[in-house]
Amino acid sequence: MNPDTQSAAGARRSVSGRRSSILRWGQIFFLIIGVLALSYYAYAMLEAKLYQAYQARQFQRAQQVRSAEQLQQAQQSQKAEADFRAANARVESNANLPAVGLLADSSNADLELSPGESAPEQPGTTAVQASAPAIDFPLGRIEIHRIGLEGMIMEGLGEKTLRHAVGHIPGTPAPGQSGNVGLAAHRDTFFRPLRNVRRGDEIILTTLDGVSRYRVDLLSVVEPENVDVLKDTPDTILTLVTCYPFNFIGPAPRRFIVRARKITN
Incomplete structure (x- = not known):
């Protein structure tokens, strides 16, 4: 083999070796990127699940x-009513005085209370002041059992809120109230099951005031600028908003809307 042929063969081997090295390092690079992306996704999902469990x-x-406060209020109301009736009975038992109940003149000696006895309250006047929820406190819980959707509801649409929970859309009625209640969440986390929702599905909304049930009656896809779906209404409805299409890579261009009406019966 002449020197020129040997030189050309060596050059080809050198180029082939560099290509193999570049391909190998490229594969390692993309493998690292993939592992990091999956790790971040797993971390985000774990963080959301832990936050949901805490909330x-x-x-x-x-x-x-709330249940204990309501029970205490009922017990105190019953006690007040019993005290009220007992006080009236004491007055009526005095033959020298008309039966005027607790409205009698407090200066009358026959209506004076014994030492240490407090004046009875009229029924219905006793109330327990419930503590107001903290700002970082769930407004309620949304569930659609058929498609496996469940999530705690937090106030607002901030990045942290939507990473951890379903967000209540500011400017719409609070969950459980009358009007058009708006809720939003990401299509790849809490609202991902909405891709399987159907008309007729039941939505359960639980708040500290009780449980409300809704029936899905409308599914639609709108542009992001279309805010008519959140306009208030005299009817009691629930509007769920998420990005669309569900499998779109990158910021999705449209919005998927689920509207449900409260089940009155």
């Missing part, structure tokens, strides 16, 4: 406190 516990404790 669910907070909400459950608040429900228990």
